[in-house]
Amino acid sequence: xxxxxxxxxxxxxxxxxxxxxxxxxxxxxxxxxxxxxxxxxxxxxxxxxxxxxxxxxxxxxxxxxxxxxxxxxxxxxxxxxxxxxxxxxxxxxxxxxxxxxxxxxxxxxxxxxxxxxxxxxxxxxxxxxxxxxxxxxxxxxxxxxxxxxxxxxxxxxxxxxxxxxxxxxxxxx
Numbered sequence: 001x002x003x004x005x006x007x008x009x010x011x012x013x014x015x016x017x018x019x020x021x022x023x024x025x026x027x028x029x030x031x032x033x034x035x036x037x038x039x040x041x042x043x044x045x046x047x048x049x050x051x052x053x054x055x056x057x058x059x060x061x062x063x064x065x066x067x068x069x070x071x072x073x074x075x076x077x078x079x080x081x082x083x084x085x086x087x088x089x090x091x092x093x094x095x096x097x098x099x100x101x102x103x104x105x106x107x108x109x110x111x112x113x114x115x116x117x118x119x120x121x122x123x124x125x126x127x128x129x130x131x132x133x134x135x136x137x138x139x140x141x142x143x144x145x146x147x148x149x150x151x152x153x154x155x156x157x158x159x160x161x162x163x164x165x166x167x168x169x170x171x172x173x
Contacts, residue, residue: 001017002014002015002016002017002022002066002069003015003016003017004039004041004048005039006036006037006038006039006050007035007036008035008036009033009035010026010033010034010035010036010052011024011025011026011036012024012025012026012036012039012048012050014069022069023065023069023076025060025076034052034053034054034056035052035053036050036051036052036053037051037052037053037088037089037090038050038051038089038090038091038092039051039092040092040093040094041062041094042094042096042115043094043096044063044096045062045063045066046061046062046063047059047060047061047062047063047079047094047115048060048062048076049092049094049101050092051084051088051089051090051091051092051103052088052089053088053089054088055083055084055085055086055087055088055089055105055144056081056082056083056084056089057080057081057082057083057084057089057092057101057103057113057118058078058080058081059078059079059080059081059115059118060076060077060078060079061076061077061079062076080116080117080118080149081118081149082113082118082149083144083145084103084105084111084113084144085103085105085107085109085111085141085143085144086105086107086143086144087105087106087107088105088106089103089104089105089106090104090105090106091103091104092104094115099114099115099116100112100113100114100115100121101113101114101115109123109141110123110124110125111123111124111141112124112130120139120141120144123141
């Protein structure tokens with residue numbers, strides 16, 4: 001088993017049950033340094049979802065990595081990113097049978113999304129029933145204006161690396 005923690009610097013740390021850091025990663029999307037506020041996985045731990053302080057949801061495929069974390073070929077791949085709320089995401093839940101993600105924001109809104117593509121399905125308290133099978137019409141909540149981004153580049157996945165910057169003195173200046 002692996003434990004995941006979300007951090008203020010936008011980093012996700014994966015830990016062994018003995019407390020050893022197994023992997024440290026940053027989102028590949030254009031919102032990498034936003035503080036992360038919520039984490040969840042699906043029931044079979046194939047995907048890891050994170051919510052941010054700015055209302056974004058990021059989704060990673062983690063199944064192959066969890067099979068053998070020591071094998072460097074088994075990568076964690078960020079697959080999807082979307083703006084779910086205009087404010088901080090405080091809770092996430094993945095319902096595997098219906099393949100939906102439920103998000104809750106600090107503003108009190110609770111929304112439903114299609115887990116595979118981030119399409120908006122509706123909000124809790126709406127007058128109509130949720131149409132989980134009809135994702136042909138792409139709609140967005142009134143406070144969100146960005147469509148979901150599917151991340152296709154495996155090779156550009158950003159992992160947090162440590163760099164050393166030596167101090168250089170220029171005596172002429």
